[in-house]
Amino acid sequence: MDHFARLGLPAALDLELAQLDRAYFARQRLWHPDRFVGRPAEERARASIEAAALNDAYRTLKDPVDRAVYLATLKGVELPGDGKTIDDPDLLMEAMEAREALHEATTVDEVEVLAGRARKDVEAALGGLASLLLQDDKPAIRKTLLRLRYLDKFAEEARARRMNIQRPRP
Amino acid sequence: MAYSEKLIDHYENPRNIGSLDKNSEDVGTGLVGAPACGDVMKLQIRVGADGLIEDAKFKTFGCGSAIASSSLVTEWVKGKTIDEAESIKNTDIARHLALPPVKIHCSVLAEDAIKAAIADYRAKTARKDETAE
Numbered sequence: 001m002d003h004f005a006r007l008g009l010p011a012a013l014d015l016e017l018a019q020l021d022r023a024y025f026a027r028q029r030l031w032h033p034d035r036f037v038g039r040p041a042e043e044r045a046r047a048s049i050e051a052a053a054l055n056d057a058y059r060t061l062k063d064p065v066d067r068a069v070y071l072a073t074l075k076g077v078e079l080p081g082d083g084k085t086i087d088d089p090d091l092l093m094e095a096m097e098a099r100e101a102l103h104e105a106t107t108v109d110e111v112e113v114l115a116g117r118a119r120k121d122v123e124a125a126l127g128g129l130a131s132l133l134l135q136d137d138k139p140a141i142r143k144t145l146l147r148l149r150y151l152d153k154f155a156e157e158a159r160a161r162r163m164n165i166q167r168p169r170p
Numbered sequence: 171m172a173y174s175e176k177l178i179d180h181y182e183n184p185r186n187i188g189s190l191d192k193n194s195e196d197v198g199t200g201l202v203g204a205p206a207c208g209d210v211m212k213l214q215i216r217v218g219a220d221g222l223i224e225d226a227k228f229k230t231f232g233c234g235s236a237i238a239s240s241s242l243v244t245e246w247v248k249g250k251t252i253d254e255a256e257s258i259k260n261t262d263i264a265r266h267l268a269l270p271p272v273k274i275h276c277s278v279l280a281e282d283a284i285k286a287a288i289a290d291y292r293a294k295t296a297r298k299d300e301t302a303e
Contacts, residue, residue: 085204087202087286096212149205150203
Protein backbone atom coordinates (compact mmCIF):
# COMPACT_ATOMS: atom_id res chain seq x y z
CA MET A 1 0.00 0.00 0.00
CA ASP A 2 1.40 3.40 -0.90
CA HIS A 3 1.70 6.24 1.61
CA PHE A 4 -1.26 8.17 0.18
CA ALA A 5 -3.57 5.17 0.24
CA ARG A 6 -2.45 4.27 3.76
CA LEU A 7 -3.62 7.69 4.95
CA GLY A 8 -6.74 7.69 2.77
CA LEU A 9 -5.54 10.72 0.82
CA PRO A 10 -5.56 11.39 -2.93
CA ALA A 11 -2.12 10.85 -4.53
CA ALA A 12 -1.42 14.47 -5.42
CA LEU A 13 1.29 17.07 -5.10
CA ASP A 14 -0.91 19.53 -3.24
CA LEU A 15 -1.85 18.46 0.20
CA GLU A 16 -3.20 20.51 3.06
CA LEU A 17 -1.18 19.90 6.16
CA ALA A 18 -4.28 20.06 8.37
CA GLN A 19 -5.87 17.32 6.29
CA LEU A 20 -2.70 15.23 6.50
CA ASP A 21 -2.54 15.71 10.27
CA ARG A 22 -6.17 14.67 10.72
CA ALA A 23 -5.75 11.58 8.59
CA TYR A 24 -2.58 10.57 10.38
CA PHE A 25 -3.70 11.12 13.97
CA ALA A 26 -7.02 9.34 13.41
CA ARG A 27 -5.24 6.25 12.10
CA GLN A 28 -2.42 6.46 14.60
CA ARG A 29 -4.99 6.25 17.43
CA LEU A 30 -6.44 3.06 15.92
CA TRP A 31 -3.09 1.32 15.99
CA HIS A 32 -1.74 2.77 19.21
CA PRO A 33 0.03 0.12 21.32
CA ASP A 34 -2.07 1.09 24.38
CA ARG A 35 -5.12 -0.36 22.64
CA PHE A 36 -3.40 -3.70 22.22
CA VAL A 37 -2.28 -4.31 25.77
CA GLY A 38 -3.24 -7.88 26.70
CA ARG A 39 -4.01 -8.79 23.07
CA PRO A 40 -2.39 -11.81 21.39
CA ALA A 41 1.19 -11.37 20.24
CA GLU A 42 0.37 -11.40 16.53
CA GLU A 43 -2.17 -8.59 16.96
CA ARG A 44 0.37 -6.53 18.89
CA ALA A 45 2.96 -7.17 16.19
CA ARG A 46 0.49 -6.17 13.49
CA ALA A 47 -0.31 -2.95 15.37
CA SER A 48 3.30 -2.00 15.73
CA ILE A 49 3.94 -2.64 12.00
CA GLU A 50 0.93 -0.50 11.08
CA ALA A 51 2.00 2.28 13.43
CA ALA A 52 5.52 2.30 11.97
CA ALA A 53 4.16 2.38 8.40
CA LEU A 54 1.90 5.29 9.32
CA ASN A 55 4.82 7.21 10.79
CA ASP A 56 6.82 6.58 7.66
CA ALA A 57 3.96 7.73 5.43
CA TYR A 58 3.36 10.84 7.52
CA ARG A 59 7.03 11.85 7.58
CA THR A 60 7.37 11.45 3.83
CA LEU A 61 4.17 13.26 2.87
CA LYS A 62 4.59 16.13 5.34
CA ASP A 63 7.67 17.49 3.57
CA PRO A 64 6.77 19.03 0.18
CA VAL A 65 9.99 17.94 -1.55
CA ASP A 66 9.92 14.41 -0.11
CA ARG A 67 6.26 14.20 -1.11
CA ALA A 68 7.04 15.30 -4.67
CA VAL A 69 9.87 12.77 -4.96
CA TYR A 70 7.66 10.03 -3.56
CA LEU A 71 4.76 10.84 -5.87
CA ALA A 72 7.06 10.87 -8.89
CA THR A 73 8.50 7.50 -7.86
CA LEU A 74 4.96 6.11 -7.77
CA LYS A 75 4.56 7.38 -11.32
CA GLY A 76 7.68 5.56 -12.44
CA VAL A 77 10.28 8.33 -12.34
CA GLU A 78 13.61 6.96 -11.20
CA LEU A 79 16.04 9.07 -9.23
CA PRO A 80 19.67 8.20 -8.58
CA GLY A 81 19.99 6.48 -5.21
CA ASP A 82 22.85 6.44 -2.71
CA GLY A 83 26.25 6.37 -4.32
CA LYS A 84 24.95 7.34 -7.76
CA THR A 85 26.36 10.46 -9.34
CA ILE A 86 25.04 12.92 -11.89
CA ASP A 87 26.87 15.29 -14.24
CA ASP A 88 24.15 17.69 -15.37
CA PRO A 89 26.22 20.88 -15.79
CA ASP A 90 23.42 23.47 -15.43
CA LEU A 91 22.07 21.90 -12.29
CA LEU A 92 25.45 21.37 -10.67
CA MET A 93 26.75 24.80 -11.62
CA GLU A 94 23.71 26.36 -9.99
CA ALA A 95 24.20 24.26 -6.85
CA MET A 96 27.92 25.02 -6.74
CA GLU A 97 27.43 28.77 -7.12
CA ALA A 98 24.69 28.84 -4.48
CA ARG A 99 26.86 26.96 -2.00
CA GLU A 100 29.81 29.25 -2.73
CA ALA A 101 27.67 32.33 -2.08
CA LEU A 102 26.47 30.80 1.17
CA HIS A 103 30.02 29.95 2.17
CA GLU A 104 31.03 33.58 1.59
CA ALA A 105 28.06 35.06 3.47
CA THR A 106 29.24 36.57 6.75
CA THR A 107 26.07 38.04 8.22
CA VAL A 108 22.71 36.56 9.12
CA ASP A 109 21.06 39.07 6.75
CA GLU A 110 23.11 37.82 3.81
CA VAL A 111 22.20 34.23 4.65
CA GLU A 112 18.54 35.22 4.89
CA VAL A 113 18.58 36.80 1.43
CA LEU A 114 20.10 33.64 -0.07
CA ALA A 115 17.74 31.36 1.83
CA GLY A 116 14.76 33.48 0.77
CA ARG A 117 15.77 33.22 -2.86
CA ALA A 118 16.14 29.44 -2.53
CA ARG A 119 12.67 29.20 -0.95
CA LYS A 120 11.18 31.05 -3.93
CA ASP A 121 13.03 28.68 -6.27
CA VAL A 122 11.55 25.71 -4.39
CA GLU A 123 8.03 27.13 -4.69
CA ALA A 124 8.48 27.84 -8.39
CA ALA A 125 9.91 24.38 -9.03
CA LEU A 126 7.09 22.67 -7.12
CA GLY A 127 4.60 24.81 -9.04
CA GLY A 128 6.06 23.73 -12.36
CA LEU A 129 6.12 20.12 -11.27
CA ALA A 130 2.32 19.83 -11.17
CA SER A 131 1.97 20.37 -14.91
CA LEU A 132 5.01 18.19 -15.69
CA LEU A 133 3.36 15.34 -13.75
CA LEU A 134 0.18 15.92 -15.70
CA GLN A 135 2.10 15.73 -18.99
CA ASP A 136 4.05 12.74 -17.64
CA ASP A 137 7.27 14.35 -18.90
CA LYS A 138 9.62 12.01 -17.04
CA PRO A 139 12.99 13.58 -17.97
CA ALA A 140 11.76 17.05 -16.97
CA ILE A 141 10.21 15.68 -13.75
CA ARG A 142 13.49 13.99 -12.92
CA LYS A 143 15.49 17.15 -13.51
CA THR A 144 13.12 19.24 -11.41
CA LEU A 145 13.29 16.75 -8.56
CA LEU A 146 17.08 16.68 -8.65
CA ARG A 147 17.07 20.46 -8.51
CA LEU A 148 14.67 20.34 -5.57
CA ARG A 149 16.99 17.92 -3.78
CA TYR A 150 19.82 20.42 -4.12
CA LEU A 151 17.62 23.33 -3.06
CA ASP A 152 16.55 21.32 -0.04
CA LYS A 153 20.16 20.65 0.84
CA PHE A 154 20.88 24.35 0.40
CA ALA A 155 18.12 25.24 2.89
CA GLU A 156 19.66 22.81 5.40
CA GLU A 157 23.11 24.31 4.89
CA ALA A 158 21.72 27.83 5.21
CA ARG A 159 20.25 26.95 8.61
CA ALA A 160 23.60 25.57 9.72
CA ARG A 161 25.42 28.65 8.41
CA ARG A 162 23.05 30.96 10.27
CA MET A 163 23.66 29.07 13.52
CA ASN A 164 27.39 29.30 12.99
CA ILE A 165 27.26 33.05 12.47
CA GLN A 166 24.98 33.58 15.44
CA ARG A 167 27.01 31.41 17.76
CA PRO A 168 30.62 31.65 16.70
CA ARG A 169 32.81 28.86 17.90
CA PRO A 170 35.07 29.82 20.83
CA MET B 171 32.45 6.44 14.29
CA ALA B 172 36.24 6.54 14.25
CA TYR B 173 37.84 8.13 11.23
CA SER B 174 41.37 7.42 10.10
CA GLU B 175 44.19 9.90 10.65
CA LYS B 176 44.69 10.30 6.89
CA LEU B 177 41.05 11.16 6.40
CA ILE B 178 41.06 13.71 9.21
CA ASP B 179 44.30 15.21 7.90
CA HIS B 180 42.85 15.71 4.39
CA TYR B 181 39.65 17.10 5.86
CA GLU B 182 41.36 19.54 8.22
CA ASN B 183 44.16 20.50 5.83
CA PRO B 184 42.68 19.98 2.38
CA ARG B 185 45.23 20.15 -0.46
CA ASN B 186 44.70 22.14 -3.64
CA ILE B 187 41.47 23.93 -2.86
CA GLY B 188 40.59 26.44 -5.53
CA SER B 189 39.88 26.87 -9.21
CA LEU B 190 41.67 26.85 -12.54
CA ASP B 191 40.46 28.81 -15.56
CA LYS B 192 37.83 26.50 -16.99
CA ASN B 193 38.02 28.24 -20.38
CA SER B 194 41.73 27.60 -20.74
CA GLU B 195 42.70 25.09 -23.45
CA ASP B 196 44.93 23.05 -21.15
CA VAL B 197 42.40 22.79 -18.30
CA GLY B 198 39.88 19.99 -17.92
CA THR B 199 36.93 20.49 -15.55
CA GLY B 200 34.81 17.80 -13.97
CA LEU B 201 31.63 18.76 -12.19
CA VAL B 202 29.70 15.95 -10.54
CA GLY B 203 27.11 15.59 -7.83
CA ALA B 204 25.51 13.00 -5.61
CA PRO B 205 21.89 14.10 -5.36
CA ALA B 206 20.99 11.62 -2.64
CA CYS B 207 23.21 13.49 -0.18
CA GLY B 208 23.29 16.88 -1.92
CA ASP B 209 27.05 16.88 -2.47
CA VAL B 210 28.61 18.74 -5.35
CA MET B 211 32.25 18.43 -6.42
CA LYS B 212 34.35 20.32 -8.96
CA LEU B 213 37.75 18.92 -9.88
CA GLN B 214 40.08 20.52 -12.40
CA ILE B 215 43.38 19.51 -13.97
CA ARG B 216 45.93 21.45 -15.96
CA VAL B 217 47.88 19.32 -18.43
CA GLY B 218 51.35 20.39 -19.51
CA ALA B 219 52.82 20.17 -23.03
CA ASP B 220 54.57 16.94 -21.95
CA GLY B 221 51.19 15.34 -21.28
CA LEU B 222 51.64 15.30 -17.53
CA ILE B 223 49.14 16.79 -15.11
CA GLU B 224 50.98 19.75 -13.66
CA ASP B 225 48.25 21.17 -11.44
CA ALA B 226 44.96 20.06 -9.93
CA LYS B 227 42.38 21.97 -7.91
CA PHE B 228 39.08 21.09 -6.32
CA LYS B 229 36.08 22.61 -4.67
CA THR B 230 33.70 20.33 -2.83
CA PHE B 231 30.56 21.08 -0.89
CA GLY B 232 29.73 17.97 1.00
CA CYS B 233 30.68 15.86 3.97
CA GLY B 234 34.19 15.43 5.34
CA SER B 235 34.74 12.19 3.45
CA ALA B 236 33.85 13.85 0.13
CA ILE B 237 36.26 16.71 0.85
CA ALA B 238 39.03 14.32 1.87
CA SER B 239 38.45 12.10 -1.20
CA SER B 240 38.72 15.01 -3.63
CA SER B 241 41.71 16.46 -1.81
CA LEU B 242 43.50 13.12 -2.03
CA VAL B 243 42.74 12.74 -5.74
CA THR B 244 44.19 16.16 -6.60
CA GLU B 245 47.34 15.16 -4.76
CA TRP B 246 47.55 11.78 -6.49
CA VAL B 247 47.05 13.00 -10.06
CA LYS B 248 49.78 15.64 -10.06
CA GLY B 249 52.73 14.49 -12.16
CA LYS B 250 50.74 11.64 -13.69
CA THR B 251 49.69 11.22 -17.32
CA ILE B 252 45.97 11.49 -17.94
CA ASP B 253 45.85 7.77 -18.70
CA GLU B 254 47.40 7.02 -15.32
CA ALA B 255 45.05 9.46 -13.59
CA GLU B 256 42.10 7.84 -15.31
CA SER B 257 42.96 4.48 -13.81
CA ILE B 258 42.42 5.71 -10.24
CA LYS B 259 39.68 3.62 -8.69
CA ASN B 260 37.31 4.65 -5.98
CA THR B 261 38.38 1.55 -4.05
CA ASP B 262 41.97 2.89 -3.96
CA ILE B 263 40.70 6.16 -2.49
CA ALA B 264 38.44 4.40 0.00
CA ARG B 265 41.24 2.08 1.10
CA HIS B 266 43.81 4.86 1.48
CA LEU B 267 41.47 6.98 3.61
CA ALA B 268 39.95 3.94 5.35
CA LEU B 269 36.49 5.25 4.58
CA PRO B 270 33.73 3.60 6.59
CA PRO B 271 31.28 1.58 4.43
CA VAL B 272 28.55 4.25 4.59
CA LYS B 273 30.99 6.77 3.08
CA ILE B 274 32.23 4.68 0.15
CA HIS B 275 29.98 6.69 -2.17
CA CYS B 276 32.12 9.79 -1.47
CA SER B 277 35.07 8.06 -3.11
CA VAL B 278 32.84 7.17 -6.08
CA LEU B 279 32.12 10.87 -6.47
CA ALA B 280 35.86 11.67 -6.52
CA GLU B 281 36.56 8.96 -9.12
CA ASP B 282 33.74 10.26 -11.30
CA ALA B 283 35.02 13.83 -10.89
CA ILE B 284 38.55 13.04 -12.13
CA LYS B 285 37.12 10.98 -15.01
CA ALA B 286 34.84 13.88 -15.96
CA ALA B 287 37.77 16.33 -15.83
CA ILE B 288 39.82 14.07 -18.12
CA ALA B 289 36.89 13.65 -20.51
CA ASP B 290 36.48 17.44 -20.66
CA TYR B 291 40.20 17.92 -21.34
CA ARG B 292 40.16 15.28 -24.10
CA ALA B 293 37.09 16.85 -25.72
CA LYS B 294 38.87 20.21 -25.75
CA THR B 295 42.01 18.75 -27.30
CA ALA B 296 39.95 16.94 -29.94
CA ARG B 297 38.22 20.18 -30.85
CA LYS B 298 41.56 21.99 -31.04
CA ASP B 299 42.92 19.28 -33.38
CA GLU B 300 39.89 19.61 -35.63
CA THR B 301 40.33 23.37 -35.98
CA ALA B 302 44.03 22.87 -36.69
CA GLU B 303 43.30 20.61 -39.65
